[in-house]
Amino acid sequence: MDFDKSKYKAWTWKHPYILHWMINPGLAFNELVLGQKVPKITLIEKSNKPLTEKSFIPCPHCGTIHSGLKWAYPNKTAFGNWFGLYCDHCNKIIPCIWNLTSLVILVVTFPIWIWFKNSWKEKWLAKQKQKFSQPLNLQPPVYNWWYMGLSFAFVFLVIDSILKFRDFTWKGFLIDIPGSLFTAFLFVLMMKWMIGKQMRKSSKDDAQRTI
Ligand SMILES: [Zn+2]
Known part of the structure; x- marks a missing residue:
C-alpha cells in the first residue's frame, strides 16, 4: 500500500x-x-x-x-x-x-x-x-503509577500462588504480600525511569531541532 x-x-x-x-x-x-x-x-x-x-x-x-x-x-x-x-x-x-x-x-x-x-x-x-460510533479518546495514555503498581503486585501474587499450589497456605499468601508489593515498587521505579528517559530524550531532540 x-x-x-x-x-x-x-x-x-x-x-x-x-x-x-x-x-x-x-x-x-x-x-x-x-x-x-x-x-x-x-x-x-x-x-x-x-x-x-x-x-x-x-x-x-x-x-x-x-x-x-x-x-x-x-x-x-x-x-x-x-x-x-x-x-x-x-x-x-x-x-x-x-x-x-x-x-x-x-x-x-x-x-x-x-x-x-x-x-x-x-x-x-x-x-x-x-x-x-461512540466518541473515541485519542489522547496519549496517562500513567497511573499506583494502579500500575498494585495491579502488578496482584498479578505477581496470583502467579506465585498458582506456581506453588501444592504448598499453598493462606498464611504463606499473607507473608508473600510485602514481597509482592516490594517487587511491584521496583517495577514501577523501572517503568518511571524508562518512560522518563524516553521523554527527556524527546524534549532534548526537540530543543536541538529548534536551535
Ligand atoms: Zn477503511
Missing part, C-alpha cells in the same frame, strides 16, 4: 516486534481468547514522540491512516478484535497477521468453529459499528 515514505516507516512481519508476535506461542492466548490483534502494516511516524503516539494503522480498503490510539484501552477497543481491526471509515476489516500457534489451533479445531463463523462475524461487525 502507498504511504508517504518521508513521513513514516512501515513495520511489517519482518520487524522483530511483529516476528515475536508470530512466533511466541503464549501470544496465541492474547489472540484467540482476548482478541488482541496486530495489523499487517503499522506505520511509525518519523518523530521523537513516544511509540504509542507515533503509531498509525493504515486501512488498505479506503486508505485512511488511523491513529494507533484508536485501539487503545480507554476506548475498550484494545481487545475483542477477533476478526481483525475494524475501520470506522469504510466499515471494512483491516487485515492482521496471525500468531503461528493460533493458526495451528484454528486448523485443528476447524470442524467445530466453521459452522458458527459467519454468524459470529456478523454479530461482531454490528458490535464494532456500535463501539466505534
